[in-house]
Amino acid sequence: MSHIVVIGAGQAGASLVARLRKDGFEGDITLIGAEPHLPYQRPPLSKAYLLGEMELERLFLRPESFYTDNNVSLRLGQRVTGIDPQAKTVTVGDEVISYDELALTTGSDPRRLPAAIGGDLDGVHVVRDLAHVDDMGPYVAEGARALIVGGGYIGLEAAAVCAKRGVKVTLVEMADRILQRVAAPETSDYFRTLHSEYGADIREGVGLDRLVGDNGKVTGAVLTDGSQLDVDFVVVGVGIAPSTKLAEMAGLELDNGIKTDAHGRTSDPSIWAAGDCASFPHAGARIRLESVPNAIDQSEVVAQNMLGAAKDYVATPWFWSDQYDVKLQIAGLNTGYDRVVTRKGEGQTVSFWYYKGDRLIAVDAMNDPRAYMVGKRLIEAGKTADPVVVADPDADLKPLLKA
Ligand SMILES: Cc1cc2nc3c(=O)[nH]c(=O)nc-3n(C[C@H](O)[C@H](O)[C@H](O)COP(=O)(O)OP(=O)(O)OC[C@H]3O[C@@H](n4cnc5c(N)ncnc54)[C@H](O)[C@@H]3O)c2cc1C
Numbered sequence: 001m002s003h004i005v006v007i008g009a010g011q012a013g014a015s016l017v018a019r020l021r022k023d024g025f026e027g028d029i030t031l032i033g034a035e036p037h038l039p040y041q042r043p044p045l046s047k048a049y050l051l052g053e054m055e056l057e058r059l060f061l062r063p064e065s066f067y068t069d070n071n072v073s074l075r076l077g078q079r080v081t082g083i084d085p086q087a088k089t090v091t092v093g094d095e096v097i098s099y100d101e102l103a104l105t106t107g108s109d110p111r112r113l114p115a116a117i118g119g120d121l122d123g124v125h126v127v128r129d130l131a132h133v134d135d136m137g138p139y140v141a142e143g144a145r146a147l148i149v150g151g152g153y154i155g156l157e158a159a160a161v162c163a164k165r166g167v168k169v170t171l172v173e174m175a176d177r178i179l180q181r182v183a184a185p186e187t188s189d190y191f192r193t194l195h196s197e198y199g200a201d202i203r204e205g206v207g208l209d210r211l212v213g214d215n216g217k218v219t220g221a222v223l224t225d226g227s228q229l230d231v232d233f234v235v236v237g238v239g240i241a242p243s244t245k246l247a248e249m250a251g252l253e254l255d256n257g258i259k260t261d262a263h264g265r266t267s268d269p270s271i272w273a274a275g276d277c278a279s280f281p282h283a284g285a286r287i288r289l290e291s292v293p294n295a296i297d298q299s300e301v302v303a304q305n306m307l308g309a310a311k312d313y314v315a316t317p318w319f320w321s322d323q324y325d326v327k328l329q330i331a332g333l334n335t336g337y338d339r340v341v342t343r344k345g346e347g348q349t350v351s352f353w354y355y356k357g358d359r360l361i362a363v364d365a366m367n368d369p370r371a372y373m374v375g376k377r378l379i380e381a382g383k384t385a386d387p388v389v390v391a392d393p394d395a396d397l398k399p400l401l402k403a
Contacts, residue, residue, distance in 0.1 A: 003098060004052040005307060006247065007035025007080045008105035011041065012275030012295040013047075014061045016103055018302035021070045029072045032092060036077040037130055038064055039266050042290060045133045046157035047322045050140065051164065059130065066127040078370035083250040085268045100307050101270050104258055105299060106243035108276040108290065111182070113149070113236055118211025123218040125237070127154050127194030127228045139233040142166035143314040147221050147231045149208050151178030153321045155237030156191060160202050162235075169200040170229055174207035183330075184340050186352045187364045191323065198324055220391055242277045242288060255279050258289040262312040265300035272306060282315055287333075312330040316380050329369065341387045344370060349377070360384040370397060377401055 004020060006013045009031050011361035017031050030104075033039065040059040067074040068251075075092070082091040089096045103169045110126040113119030125136040144167045148155045149175030162169045177188040201221070212220035213235060221229045244256040253267035254260040257279035264272050264280065276293040279288040289298075294315060301313040321328040326348055336356035344350050351371035354362040360383070363375030364388050374397040378385055383403065 003099050004029050004101045004103065005099035006031045006103045006105060007083075008091065008107055008275070008277070009039045009076060010056070010107050010275065010295070011061070012038070012107070012299040013103070014039035015107060015296045016274060016299035016303045016325075017072050017188060017302045018066075018070070020064070021072070022304065023304060023307055025303075025307055029070075030097065030099075031067070031072055031372075032074065032075045032078055032080055032090075034077070034079040035129060035131070038062070038067075038074075038076070040130060042128070043122070043291065043320075045130065046154055046161065048160065050127075050133055050137070050161045050327075052137070056130075060319055063067060069085035081297065081366060082245060083246055083271075085250050085252075087247065088318060097268075102273065103299075103302060103306070104247055104266070104273040104277060105275045105295075106246060106277045107241045108240035110236070110240050111238045113208070113211070113238075116219060117208070118213055119236070121211055121213040122216055123219040124211065124236060126236050126368075127158055136235070140165050141250070142165055144168070144232040145227060145230055146170070146235060147208075148235045148237060150237035150239070151175070151202070151204065152178075152181065152237055152239065155235065156195065156323055157321060158235045158237060159195060159202075160198070163195070163198045163200045164324065169195075170204050170231075171195070172206045172208055173202070173204045174222060174224070175204070177204050178202060184337065184352060184354065186332060186340055186342060187328075187366075190350065190366060191328075194324060194326060197275070197306070205295065238354075240276070242279075244277060245273075247273070247277075255286060263310060264298060264313055265303045265305070272302045273304045278311060280315075285358055289317055290316060291317070293318050302334070316376075318376060326366055329365045330362065331361075331365075331372055331374035332379040334362035334364075338359055339387075340351065341390045343390050344393055345371075352353050353385060353387070355387070358384055374400060376397065 026119045040058045051096050078092050080090050104296045110128040146162045146167045148159045148171040159169050159171045179188045207224040209222045209224050247258045259272040260278050275289050319330045334354040339355040343355040350368045351365040352367045365372035
């Protein structure tokens, strides 16, 4: 194997090339990214960076010297427009680059509002890339009025930053409750209360009907319940779609993302995929995860498999979100839970433990790193936790690990 090409210079792509070199790969590596920046971490984009509390340089995953020192040819600001799996080439502008093995780490694209309802007006923002947040930054000013569309993590984190900066925030969520797709009602209740305490107006069961503009700039919104708002800017947090266009054009199999086997190999034996764009087998089903831990762990397994390891990727999902002074940490996936046990600590500290039958499957911990850590280790070890111990705030959780 002499030349590995990686398309997508984000979290997964950067981790993949680093792992290839760490494991001794001595051939050529080309990492191609459409954005002009060094590979960077996205989580701060809706947190410290948007708040203005983080320097640009601190977003970068590694300094430029890392790529030079490791002999990685980094091609930034260049978009791959085609893959020819038969010829084993990719096209960048007028150039055709040959590969022996190819990895797709193309991430995902934010869903946007249709132009027909004002989605193309100035002042309407999505939060995915550094450029999006740099565009939005000047709008986040004291006294401005923001409409946030979508009560998932991105919308809620943006709402928290805006409220903290003195923006008057209205957030609409079309579903019955915020975080409906990812969390139990207990967690939704917790965050609804938190946001309300900071003055954000959270409206659930209400969607956006249309935006209103003046001279190409957004000035207002009409909601599905008929109410009208004056707004200075809009943040759209209505989810993402895996970036599968290249894979689809190349004839690779798709299934809610680029379909891979447990090793991360796509339907073409020389093409691999990892990160937000890849769907993979997990516990008898097929899932796709949108998180930093997944992007890192999966791409590292793919790197090892590109070098012949034949290792299954076994995901142990975890995630975090920061809103105001609360850190939410999530271990496991709560899909199919039938019982939630609450463990209440001091002040804002609380954790929700999700069970399926007797089995512990997930934990949502708010400002409670110990509950998160114990829950994560139990889930990883396939152990459960006695609900009586969990519910008792005075009971030490650590002995559960030895049970
Ligand atoms: C605002 C925000 C906050 C987040 N917060 C958290 C959090 O708190 N915790 C957490 O775990 N996760 C969080 N996430 C999710 C996490 O950042 C993603 O899951 C992770 O970045 C996925 O990594 P990836 O490499 O798959 O994709 P990305 O990091 O998106 O990288 C993909 C790259 O591929 C490039 N690309 C795509 N197509 C092409 C092409 N044809 N040619 C060249 N380049 C191409 C894209 O431009 C992009 O730079 C957050 C995401 C966002 C946007």
